[in-house]
Amino acid sequence: MNEFITEAITPTAEQLAIQRYPERSLLIEAAAGAAKTTTLALRICQALALGADPRGLLALTFTDTACTALRQALRFIGCDPQALKLLRIETFDSFAAGVLREAETLDGEDPVEHFRHAEQAAPFVWAAIEQVGANPREPWPDELQLPSHGSDSYVGEFLRRTAGVKGRLLLELNPAEGGRDTPDHAVEDLGLDYTLLRVLRRYEAHRIESGRGHANFRMPLDATYDLARLLLPAEDEGEDRIDPQSLPLGRWRGVFVDELHDCNAAMFTILQALLANPAVHFCAVGDRHQVIHQMNGADARFMSRELDAGLGRRLKRLPLSLSFRYGPPLARWMGRHAGKTIAGDAKAETRLAGIACDAAGLASTEEAVVATLKAWRSEQRKDKVYEDCAVLLRHPSQSMLIENALHRERIAYRCDGFTTYLLRPEVLFVRCAFAVASERLDTLGGARTRALIPAALFEMTQTPVLRDGDPDYRSAETFLREASKQAADSEVVVAAIFNEHIMNWAPKPVQQRLRRAMAVARGSSSGDCAFEDFLAALDMPRFAMDAYVDRERRQEVQRHMAGLASASHSHAGALAFFGFLRQLDEEDEQRLAGLAAGRTRSNRIHVPAITLASASHVKGLEFEHVLLPYLKQGVFPDAGADAADERNLFYVAATRARSRLTVMVDASRPSEFVPPELVQRVAA
Numbered sequence: 001m002n003e004f005i006t007e008a009i010t011p012t013a014e015q016l017a018i019q020r021y022p023e024r025s026l027l028i029e030a031a032a033g034a035a036k037t038t039t040l041a042l043r044i045c046q047a048l049a050l051g052a053d054p055r056g057l058l059a060l061t062f063t064d065t066a067c068t069a070l071r072q073a074l075r076f077i078g079c080d081p082q083a084l085k086l087l088r089i090e091t092f093d094s095f096a097a098g099v100l101r102e103a104e105t106l107d108g109e110d111p112v113e114h115f116r117h118a119e120q121a122a123p124f125v126w127a128a129i130e131q132v133g134a135n136p137r138e139p140w141p142d143e144l145q146l147p148s149h150g151s152d153s154y155v156g157e158f159l160r161r162t163a164g165v166k167g168r169l170l171l172e173l174n175p176a177e178g179g180r181d182t183p184d185h186a187v188e189d190l191g192l193d194y195t196l197l198r199v200l201r202r203y204e205a206h207r208i209e210s211g212r213g214h215a216n217f218r219m220p221l222d223a224t225y226d227l228a229r230l231l232l233p234a235e236d237e238g239e240d241r242i243d244p245q246s247l248p249l250g251r252w253r254g255v256f257v258d259e260l261h262d263c264n265a266a267m268f269t270i271l272q273a274l275l276a277n278p279a280v281h282f283c284a285v286g287d288r289h290q291v292i293h294q295m296n297g298a299d300a301r302f303m304s305r306e307l308d309a310g311l312g313r314r315l316k317r318l319p320l321s322l323s324f325r326y327g328p329p330l331a332r333w334m335g336r337h338a339g340k341t342i343a344g345d346a347k348a349e350t351r352l353a354g355i356a357c358d359a360a361g362l363a364s365t366e367e368a369v370v371a372t373l374k375a376w377r378s379e380q381r382k383d384k385v386y387e388d389c390a391v392l393l394r395h396p397s398q399s400m401l402i403e404n405a406l407h408r409e410r411i412a413y414r415c416d417g418f419t420t421y422l423l424r425p426e427v428l429f430v431r432c433a434f435a436v437a438s439e440r441l442d443t444l445g446g447a448r449t450r451a452l453i454p455a456a457l458f459e460m461t462q463t464p465v466l467r468d469g470d471p472d473y474r475s476a477e478t479f480l481r482e483a484s485k486q487a488a489d490s491e492v493v494v495a496a497i498f499n500e501h502i503m504n505w506a507p508k509p510v511q512q513r514l515r516r517a518m519a520v521a522r523g524s525s526s527g528d529c530a531f532e533d534f535l536a537a538l539d540m541p542r543f544a545m546d547a548y549v550d551r552e553r554r555q556e557v558q559r560h561m562a563g564l565a566s567a568s569h570s571h572a573g574a575l576a577f578f579g580f581l582r583q584l585d586e587e588d589e590q591r592l593a594g595l596a597a598g599r600t601r602s603n604r605i606h607v608p609a610i611t612l613a614s615a616s617h618v619k620g621l622e623f624e625h626v627l628l629p630y631l632k633q634g635v636f637p638d639a640g641a642d643a644a645d646e647r648n649l650f651y652v653a654a655t656r657a658r659s660r661l662t663v664m665v666d667a668s669r670p671s672e673f674v675p676p677e678l679v680q681r682v683a684a
């Protein structure tokens, strides 16, 4: 018999049993680090060794990072590179978008626009709110509590909450009697407030053309929802919509799912369709303690016996008992944390350290991060790469102070899962305005930074990219693409866009604020000491209100401004700080050129810089040393988030570590997730 043989690891008997299992339906549930992804990769390679056509194999995950981790695991165990190129490894959402694209193109529809930002959907949300408010036939007008236009945070909150409604297929699986929304049905059957339900109905009517089922636009996860709805029985027999039988779902001979714990009802509906033919091979892996997307409807019940019933298959469950990634002390801690038994690999010496921070006499969290990184570097051993180290954050917005501290110490880092605050549009905008006002274009940053400035300027100032009758460009997109290229080549172009487009065509109040701020910057003899006055004259909260719909995002703009001001204090002013950033850009560009596609042992990403990432983003990855800062009660666990999600997220974050886990705990309000005996108080 043909058998796939890997030389990268010595598979255990459990792994071999999974690799060789002769039947078609298999489910593996095991702890973090217990080789689920690696073993799924072994099973895929075994299918190839037995003669499966790679074009008939589909691997689905829920995040791009999980796709990367699976691809890396396949490469690591020695999957044939040609076959690897032909395998489809995708997130559910991008797979669903592809299936719909194919069907919609065949149906003669234009490609659907895919939105990425809440701001793009905002006009449709406000239009829906207006229509709900103005509807003379509304049966329960007294039950409506509509937000006033532009109300802080409404659109962001609406999109967040309705993503869960769609992921759960809440409306489709719980139709109201007689098909009419009532406040009782909303609250009691759906757990939604009536207003949200009514606005969602109108919003969806904007998004989906009535009767035809074709979308006008999609936000992230809408493709999954739209495909799932098509696969459900039609609500209205006469409905003119794509025939589900015509969808290209039957071409797959093998379906593999990593991180099944993130499955929601919409994804499950797609999975059911993919597995409708009992001849299709299926293998899924997951860990119910890693469910962190309950907001989107992720539900561990899809790992339970309901999976068998829903798929009409008897799934064989095989174990993976040993976590290879980390040693017994972390395994014991995480076992207690998650309420299960986890066996750590006795050969893995994972050391745990806890540092109390942010109180009188103690180091700040940022100082502790820097000191830990320096100590780790100084004890660097041949078999441990210093840079294989990650600082994992509960919220991306926590990065700013750490980034500033890393800059001060010249510790190179890369951000994963979010953009460094220094490249966020508001920071680029302020940097550009200040550089132009101070006539210091040399502080605008390196080519990669400059390439991002034109779009940031238009976004922050709400300036129309093209004006009526502008003959030179076909679309705003082509203009911005060209502007970005030219800005990368020359800082003079950046200044020209600022002076000619923004200063002349921004809305009048924006122009006035800009002129006032420019005068403040120019009025100061050194230019530099005016940075905070310059920010005050710009009135950045106003810019944030105009550019963003989400309250958190608006607050973030403010925090970033404070971060810039504070960083410039540790240099000789803002211009000195911006000049320093340019120098870093240049070093970074050299490093990236050298790095190109620098790769990898197992599923670790090797880059000559430490990783700063959001904890949720690194699910599926691993690092030699993991630092978890800001462990404060109310922050992590986040007081405003789902308690089970928070517990699972901490488990995910802590189990990324191989040889060292360092937690930084707030001394006055320590996180409940950290056992007090682990934490040391070290004087600053």
Ligand SMILES: Nc1ncnc2c1ncn2[C@@H]1O[C@H](COP(=O)(O)OP(=O)(O)OP(=O)(O)O)[C@@H](O)[C@H]1O
Binding pocket: 009, 010, 011, 012, 015, 030, 031, 032, 033, 034, 035, 036, 037, 038, 039, 073, 287, 324, 325, 602, 603, 619, 620, 621, 622, 655
């Ligand atoms: N037989 C083996 N011997 C030694 N190491 C192994 C073996 N199998 C897998 N590993 C290693 O164990 C580590 C964890 O594996 P993997 O990432 O597949 O776990 P996982 O269960 O998918 O983790 P997570 O749930 O965190 O995503 C990886 O470094 C992998 O290379």
